Amino acid sequence: MMGKRGVSMVLSQHLIMSKSNTVLMEEKASKLFGAAKMLSSYLKEDFNDLLSFNEIHDLSRKEKILVLNRRLRDFTKLVAQSFPFIGVGYYSKELDAIITYEPSKNSNKVGKSVPDNHLGRQVMAKGKKMVVTGDMVRGNCMACFVPLIRKNKVIGYVWATEPIKEIYKQIRETKRKKSVFTDMKIVIDTLPLVFLSNKIFSDLAISKHEEIVDILKNVSFSVNDKINRDVCQFIKQIISFLEMAKDYGENILENISAALIIVDPKGKVFFFNESAQWLFKEKDKEKILGRPYYHSLLRFKELGLDEIIKEVFDTGKTYLAQEINYPGQKDKIINLGVCLIKDINKQKIGAMIIVEDISAEKALEQKKKWEKKLATFGELATNLVHEIGNPLTAIKALSQLLPERINDKKFVDRFSREIEKEVERVDKIFKNLFCLIRSSSLRFESTNINAILNEVLFSVEGMVKKQQVNIVRKFSKNLPELIVDKSQIKQVFLNLILNAFHAMPEGGVLEIFTIYERKKSCLKIKFKDNGCGIAHDFLDKVFEPFYTTREDGTGIGLAISCNIIEQHGGYINVESEEGKSSIFTIILPVNSIMGEGDCSEK
Missing domain, CATH: 3.30.450.20 (PAS domain)
Incomplete structure (x- = not known):
């Protein structure tokens, strides 16, 4: 059983690392x-x-x-x-x-x-x-x-x-600094068990191994004494298994990248691996083992280990703190875990302290974020050149004709109108682009989503009548209030409603739903139209900046909407069937500003 769990942990780590390699290669591309x-x-x-x-x-x-x-x-x-x-x-x-x-x-x-x-x-x-x-x-x-x-x-x-x-x-x-906290449940379940098994096997091997071997050497069996021979063979297999398990356990504990320290109920250190050496002021192993951890463990007070270890022994609960600054070293970031170790009789025999230095991973993560931003800028710049190029080409063509037709009043009037229209278009592109890339500070307030939707729908009543759109409100009652930036959420709702109108130029039906999913602590707002729909090949592009199928569109509205919802800890989904309908669904967390709810179905 123990071997299978150990292998499971190794296989899990291998799969995690293989996936991370693939992701890294994709990010590089x-x-x-x-x-x-x-x-x-x-x-x-x-x-x-x-x-x-x-x-x-x-x-x-x-x-x-x-x-x-x-x-x-x-x-x-x-x-x-x-x-x-x-x-x-x-x-x-x-x-x-x-x-x-x-x-x-x-x-x-x-x-x-x-x-x-x-x-x-x-x-x-x-x-x-x-x-x-x-x-x-x-x-x-x-x-x-x-x-x-x-x-x-x-x-x-x-x-x-x-x-x-x-x-x-x-x-x-990344491999060298592989995270023991990647799946903390496996670690907490497995490492104490590995240590306990290793301790039991070591004690048995040291105390009984030589004695049993000597006895077996002196045992003689008759030709027909098959039962005794089978028992002897079974005992030899047990001894072999104990030796193998002992080596296996030591290998896991010594070679894991995280620092492991095990203390008994009195706080005395009775095991630590090589990765934990940097946490002690003493370098001599003999001066650390058997002595209270607070004699030689650095920064234990600043980390609050006294209180944490006491709480773990008292309650039996595992303590986890991820991505915290290691005291005294500004650039060092660690994961910290403390868990209880019990013997086979469920008696508390110690606590395992796990400290993982993730400074390199965090630095690499920041670097990748910066590279991703630059890559996005490259994509944005390409699209921006194209978008601005169209109105500038029109302005350039008109300007070349102006000297020849300066006395033609009709042409000059038309020239003025066209120039103004194209300049306004460029201005609109830049204003929308600014909305997309700026990191404006959000002004959060508690509000009811149904009330915001009603306000937005009131503001477009004139357009609803003109375009012959029938609005069907399917709002759930007694919705929990959300903490949002009201003006930003209004902008998102308005963008999605106007998009629906454009998809139904001959009129149609727009259904708007609000749904509270209590189990997931999430609120869903759905906008369903019966317009022209979106081709399957283009569904992945609708939230990209400058992507649009309308001649007069800038392709910024949905990108801005997506950015705003992400700032609120949510996301937007789109489903569509070409020629029939589209459904845009906003999912927002209920519990807090940046969302503590489990909105994890995207």
Whole structure:
């Protein structure tokens, strides 16, 4: 039984680590695409647009490459500096050469052509982005290639690479610092049992092993004494099992990455593993074992261990505190756990203290968050260039006609109106973008969701009549009040209602439900229309910034709504059947501002 539980813990840890490796690789690919898209968005048109008329016609291939390098190098360097360890650059199909390559130690690659079998050539031939791992210019790397397509023509590609050794270095670091708190239930259930079993097996092995072996050596059996031979063989198997279990238990306790300290009911240390050595001021093991933990354990007072251990012995409950600062060391973050150990007669024989240093993981987590933000910025920048490009193109075209038709009053009047409309559109894009990315402080107050919905519906009554939409309120009574930013939640409701109206241009029915799920401490607000629906392939994109199917839409409303709900500790789901209906469901926690309810079904 013990062996199975031990194996379960090892297998669980293996599965957790395998999943974390996959997630890390996916995050790396996302980061590389983000960096590549930042380069793509910076090059607004063709490479030749960065050259003057004379430069295009008079300069040699080599000279053009040098001029383009000077004009793209600074931004390439900026992107490379934003993402540690990665290499980025531009490649021109016409010049068949690397235009920029950063970090600068790779600048000797500028002007060179990639081999015929290089993946960059496949990207240019197919016009599709690609992420791969293998031998690149920088060696063995994970690489992301994004084709540069201008006016439906591939003019080159941009790339971002990161050495595989750097990626696996982070994976190894994650493995080395694997979290014993990843599944605390397994740890609390298993480690005390491993220790207890190890102690029992060790005591038996030390006290009885040699004595039993000597007796067995002197026992002689007759040919027909099968029963005694079977008993002797059984005893030998027990001894072998005790030795194996003892070694197995010691191996788990000594090699687990977390610090383990076990004290008896009087507070005397009678076991600690190698990982716990840094917690003691004494380095000599003999000066620690058998003595009260408070004689040599550092920072026990600041951690409150006296009170914690007493409470664990008194109540039998396990104590857990995750992501706390280790006293005296500002940058050290730990998980702390204390659990009771009982013998086979259910008698309290000790307490196990588990301390895990997770400083490296938290630093890596912060780094990944920053990389994700930069990747998102790259995606955002690409979409922003496209969105602003449309009105600017219209303004540019009109401006070119203005000198020729300055005396045409009708044209000037139309010009003024169109310019004003396009400028307003750009202004709207930036205002909405600001709403999306700003971290405004929320003003929370206790309020009733049904009341907020009624206020929003009152404000759109005129539009309801004009668009011939029938609003059906299906509000649950006696809803618990939520602590929300009322104005922000109003904005979300308004966005979803207006989206429903746009989906029903010929009129229709909008049903709005409020549902309280007591067991999950969650409140659901559903908006169901019978409009045009959303194609299945586009469902995952509806909350992305700038995604819209409407000609006059900015594609920001749902992204803003999603951001607001996430700030309230909730989330939004969407279900849709093309040509029939769409259902947007908001799930908000009831218990607190940031949600202590179990809203975990997304």
